Amino acid sequence: xxxxxxxxxxxxxxxxxxxxxxxxxxxxxxxxxxxxxxxxxxxxxxxxxxxxxxxxxxxxxxxxxxxxxxxxxxxxxxxxxxxxxxxxxxxxxxxxxxxxxxxxxxxxxxxxxxxxxxxxxxxxxxxxxxxxxxxxxxxxxxxxxxxxxxxxxxxxxxxxxxxxxxxxxxxxxxxxxxxxxxxxxxxxxxxxxxxxxxxxxxxxxxxxxxxxxxxxxxxxxxxxxxxxxxxxxxxxxxxxxxxxxxxxxxxxxxxxxxxxxxxxxxxxxxxxxxxxxxxxxxxxxxxxxxxxxxxxxxxxxxxxxxxxxxxxxxxxxxxxxxxxxxxxxxxxxxxx
Amino acid sequence: xxxxxxxxxxxxxxxxxxxxxxxxxxxxxxxxxxxxxxxxxxxxxxxxxxxxxxxxxxxxxxxxxxxxxxxxxxxxxxxxxxxxxxxxxxxxxxxxxxxxxxxxxxxxxxxxxxxxxxxxxxxxxxxxxxxxxxxxxxxxxxxxxxxxxxxxxxxxxxxxxxxxxxxxxxxxxxxxxxxxxxxxxxxxxxxxxxxxxxxxxxxxxxxxxxxxxxxxxxxxxxxxxxxxxxxxxxxxxxxxxxxxxxxxxxxxxxxxxxxxxxxxxxxxxxxxxxxxxxxxxxxxxxxxxxxxxxxxxxxxxxxxxxxxxxxxxxxxxxxxxxxxxxxxxxxxxxxx
Numbered sequence: 001x002x003x004x005x006x007x008x009x010x011x012x013x014x015x016x017x018x019x020x021x022x023x024x025x026x027x028x029x030x031x032x033x034x035x036x037x038x039x040x041x042x043x044x045x046x047x048x049x050x051x052x053x054x055x056x057x058x059x060x061x062x063x064x065x066x067x068x069x070x071x072x073x074x075x076x077x078x079x080x081x082x083x084x085x086x087x088x089x090x091x092x093x094x095x096x097x098x099x100x101x102x103x104x105x106x107x108x109x110x111x112x113x114x115x116x117x118x119x120x121x122x123x124x125x126x127x128x129x130x131x132x133x134x135x136x137x138x139x140x141x142x143x144x145x146x147x148x149x150x151x152x153x154x155x156x157x158x159x160x161x162x163x164x165x166x167x168x169x170x171x172x173x174x175x176x177x178x179x180x181x182x183x184x185x186x187x188x189x190x191x192x193x194x195x196x197x198x199x200x201x202x203x204x205x206x207x208x209x210x211x212x213x214x215x216x217x218x219x220x221x222x223x224x225x226x227x228x229x230x231x232x233x234x235x236x237x238x239x240x241x242x243x244x245x246x247x248x249x250x251x252x253x254x255x256x257x258x259x260x261x262x263x264x265x266x267x268x269x270x271x272x273x274x275x276x277x278x279x280x281x282x283x284x285x286x287x288x289x290x291x292x293x294x295x296x297x298x299x300x301x302x303x304x305x306x307x308x309x310x311x312x313x314x315x316x317x318x319x320x321x322x323x324x325x326x327x328x329x330x331x332x333x334x335x336x
Numbered sequence: 337x338x339x340x341x342x343x344x345x346x347x348x349x350x351x352x353x354x355x356x357x358x359x360x361x362x363x364x365x366x367x368x369x370x371x372x373x374x375x376x377x378x379x380x381x382x383x384x385x386x387x388x389x390x391x392x393x394x395x396x397x398x399x400x401x402x403x404x405x406x407x408x409x410x411x412x413x414x415x416x417x418x419x420x421x422x423x424x425x426x427x428x429x430x431x432x433x434x435x436x437x438x439x440x441x442x443x444x445x446x447x448x449x450x451x452x453x454x455x456x457x458x459x460x461x462x463x464x465x466x467x468x469x470x471x472x473x474x475x476x477x478x479x480x481x482x483x484x485x486x487x488x489x490x491x492x493x494x495x496x497x498x499x500x501x502x503x504x505x506x507x508x509x510x511x512x513x514x515x516x517x518x519x520x521x522x523x524x525x526x527x528x529x530x531x532x533x534x535x536x537x538x539x540x541x542x543x544x545x546x547x548x549x550x551x552x553x554x555x556x557x558x559x560x561x562x563x564x565x566x567x568x569x570x571x572x573x574x575x576x577x578x579x580x581x582x583x584x585x586x587x588x589x590x591x592x593x594x595x596x597x598x599x600x601x602x603x604x605x606x607x608x609x610x611x612x613x614x615x616x617x618x619x620x621x622x623x624x625x626x627x628x629x630x631x632x633x634x635x636x637x638x639x640x641x642x643x644x645x646x647x648x649x650x651x652x653x654x655x656x657x658x659x660x661x662x663x664x665x666x667x668x669x670x671x672x
Contacts, residue, residue: 036386
C-alpha cells in the first residue's frame, strides 16, 4: 500500500506515484515508497538474476505502441528465466525517458506492464525513472526462483542428448524484415494473416514460462534463443564442450514462415540465424524425452526434436535434406 | 571459471569476455558464460533490490574519467543498500555503449569496477552490453542481504526520535557548481585542496557501507541522501507520518564547504537542498543514541545529530541560529 498517497515531492515522485505505484501490489515493493525493494526467497531456493534492457531504435521502433514496448521489455527477461527453469518472482524497471515522452504513452506503457506482471505472476518490485537526452530505454531486471543449485545451465549437454526447440523458429527475424520492407523478400505473396503473424512475432515475444518446470526436471542444458538458433546453439555447445548435428528440415517453422520459404528458399539462413525468436533450445537424455514431451504438452508449449549432441568442438552442423552442411555468413545476430 | 576462454561468438561476447569476465569471480556469475546469474541468500535473509542507472550528460560529464564513472555507477546503489541496513551481496551491470566507446575507456572502466567490487565485497554477477545511438549509460542493479523482515524503512520514524546524518552535507552540490564554474560562487577564495575536496565529492560518492550494521540494529528509519537533505528528509517524514525540527547550525559541513559559506552564507540553501551527497539520514530513539554512536565510531563513519522528529504533516523545519525557519525555493533536486 502506498505510504504517501499524495506525494509533494519531485516530478519524478509524482510520475512514479501516478503510473507505477498501482502496479506495486507485492509487499516487497513497499508501494514504491521506499528506496529499495525486498525479495524473500523461500528456504532452499536460489534467486536467478537477469537484466536485458531494450533501447528505442535498437531493440524496438520509435513508432511501436507503448504496450508492445512494455511487453517486450519484460518478456525478453522472462524468456531467460524460463530457459533456466526458474519461476518468475518479480522485477525492477529502470526507465530513461526523453523529455517529450507524453502522458498517454506512459499510461499505456504502465497499463500493459501491469497486465503482463499479472499474467506472468511476476510483480513489479521497484525501479527508477530518469530523464535522458538519448533514446527511450527500458531496463528490466527480472528475478526467478529455482531449487538450490538446480538452475538449468548452458553447459550440461552430453554426447547423445537430443536437441529440442520450443515453438517455431525464424518468425521474428522475418517479421523484422517485413517491418523494414526488405525489398528482396516476397511479402506480396503472403496473406494478410501471415504478414500479421510475422510482424507480431517480432513485436511481442511469447516467453515460454510454461516450459520452466519441464526444463528443470529433464533438461541437461538450455538457453533462450535471442540471437538466432545457429549462434545460440553454438554457444550452448561451446559451454558444454560438445557440438551438434541438426536436421534443418526438422526445425519447426510457422505456416507464414513456410510461405516465405516456398517463394525464397534461401531465406532459411535468416530463419536459422536471425534474432528475436525468444524460443528455447534445450538438450535432453533420450530416456527423458517422453516425460519432457508430456510435461510440455500439459503446458501447451510445442516442442520439436531437431537433432542430437555429438563429440566435437566445431560449431553445430546444420544439414540440409540432401545431407550437405549449411554454411552461414553470420551465424549469430549481434548489435555490435 | 570461464566455460569458454576463447569465445568465437559476437563482438558483444568478446567484449564481455575481455573486460568483464575477469571480474566475475563469484560462483553465482558462472564466469558470465550463462544467460543468468544466481544469488543464494543464506536461510533467514531477505534480498534487498536496488537499481539506479547513471546516464552521461545527466549524472556525469562526458569528460569524467572512466574510473570515476564505474565507481559512481556502483556506489550510488551501494549507498542505498547501506541506508537500508543491508550487506552488499552482488550486482548486475547493463552497459549501453556509444559506437565510438574506445577500448582504453572500457579497460579503465572495468578495472575500476572490479576494484570497487572487491573493496565493497560486492561481486559482479552478470549483466548485459548493448550498442546505443544515445549517451553512455551504466545501469547497475545491486543486491544486499538483511535478516528477514528487518530492512530499515523510510517509514519508521517516531515522534521524539533524534535525526542524524553521516559524514558532511553539501560538498557534492558545491562540487557540481564548481565543476560548472558557476560564476556566483567564491571559488577563487578557496584553496586548491578545498576545491579538490568539493570536486571529488561530486565525482565519486563514498557509500556509507560501514554504517549498515548500526542502522540495522538501532535506526527507526533511514534513507540515503541523493536528492538533497531537505527534500529527502521530507520524504522520510511523510512516509513516517511525522515531521522534524532541524537545527541548521548542527548540519555537519566540511572545512571546504565552511570556506564557501563564509564568503557566501546564502549558499547554505545549496548545501541543504543540493543532490549527490550519498550520505545517510536516519532517526533513532534517544535510548539507542549511545549504542549507535559507538557502532558508527567503530566503523569510522562520522554521525551528527541535527534535530528531532516532532508531530506534524508539514515539511521539516530547518531553523537558522536565530530561530527563524528557512524557506527553500526548491527543497529537492529532481532531473525532471
